[in-house]
Amino acid sequence: MKISVVITLKKDVLDPQGKVIHQTLDGIGFEGINEVRQGKYFEIDTNESDKKKAEEKVEEMCKKLLANLVIEDFKIIGSQ
Amino acid sequence: MHSSVITFPGSNCDRDMDVALKKFGFKNKMVWHDDTELPKSDLVVLPGGFSYGDYLRCGSMASKSKIMKSVLNFAQGGGKVMGICNGFQILVESGLLPGVLLRNKYLEFICKNVFVKANNKDNSYFKNNKKDVYEFHIAHNEGNYFCSNEQIKEINDNDQIALFYSDENGNVNEQSNPNGSLQNIAGVFNKQKNVLGMMPHPERMIDPALSGEDGSIFFENLINNLK
Numbered sequence: 001m002k003i004s005v006v007i008t009l010k011k012d013v014l015d016p017q018g019k020v021i022h023q024t025l026d027g028i029g030f031e032g033i034n035e036v037r038q039g040k041y042f043e044i045d046t047n048e049s050d051k052k053k054a055e056e057k058v059e060e061m062c063k064k065l066l067a068n069l070v071i072e073d074f075k076i077i078g079s080q
Numbered sequence: 081m082h083s084s085v086i087t088f089p090g091s092n093c094d095r096d097m098d099v100a101l102k103k104f105g106f107k108n109k110m111v112w113h114d115d116t117e118l119p120k121s122d123l124v125v126l127p128g129g130f131s132y133g134d135y136l137r138c139g140s141m142a143s144k145s146k147i148m149k150s151v152l153n154f155a156q157g158g159g160k161v162m163g164i165c166n167g168f169q170i171l172v173e174s175g176l177l178p179g180v181l182l183r184n185k186y187l188e189f190i191c192k193n194v195f196v197k198a199n200n201k202d203n204s205y206f207k208n209n210k211k212d213v214y215e216f217h218i219a220h221n222e223g224n225y226f227c228s229n230e231q232i233k234e235i236n237d238n239d240q241i242a243l244f245y246s247d248e249n250g251n252v253n254e255q256s257n258p259n260g261s262l263q264n265i266a267g268v269f270n271k272q273k274n275v276l277g278m279m280p281h282p283e284r285m286i287d288p289a290l291s292g293e294d295g296s297i298f299f300e301n302l303i304n305n306l307k
Contacts, residue, residue: 014182014226016184016185016186016187017183020187065144068180070228
């Protein structure tokens, strides 16, 4: 199974990179942007063929290494 | 006094730390990250640098390396562990210290001398120190200390802040905060105060001809406190 997971900063954590990207988008003429938040995307290909088990495994990976739960949230967005 | 400095792939202040520790009387050993056992140590130092190229998050990979199991056991048994710069990042990623170090507020790598004020002298690192305010060097991209509201309350309640960024006279204010750190925090302890993490580099301030002597004051005092 290939699991896709997105990691983003929690809402109350300052995201200076997102802020600069927002300003730059404003600067090149994109109007009406309220906020930009930058995150990370991972694709993890595992031998596990059971969807539930594979997702549980990736959840564990997120908690142990991929995300720092003090500042980040993770979300599994696809399994195939 | 025996000390150990851990070298991770990408550490680059490990030899400076070795020189500093030896200069002030420690019998220091260098320990490779892939080793599993620590030599007999009164102090373990995680040095500055860019372990694992700062991949994923600074310090995250190094915090899971083989030697860190022994470092965790050593710290949990009351052993003194000090992390400088990337070493501080490794300590927060390992869970030995609370909080995280985010990217600097203005997205710049900062490399300059700063003043820091020791907040708490009731510990082995700053006890009996003749100074309150030190001039140390900082060089980092991710030194912006952050933690949750509950964590900062706990840190303050337990008096775990080790160092604040300050001005020359020890005033802690926004102008003296180089990187956006919460409450001007430059260094923190664990609850028991045997583990210290700080962004500034005392090992860069040990030669009067090159840098000034505030690092010398820190190390001389440290070895006396540990004796």
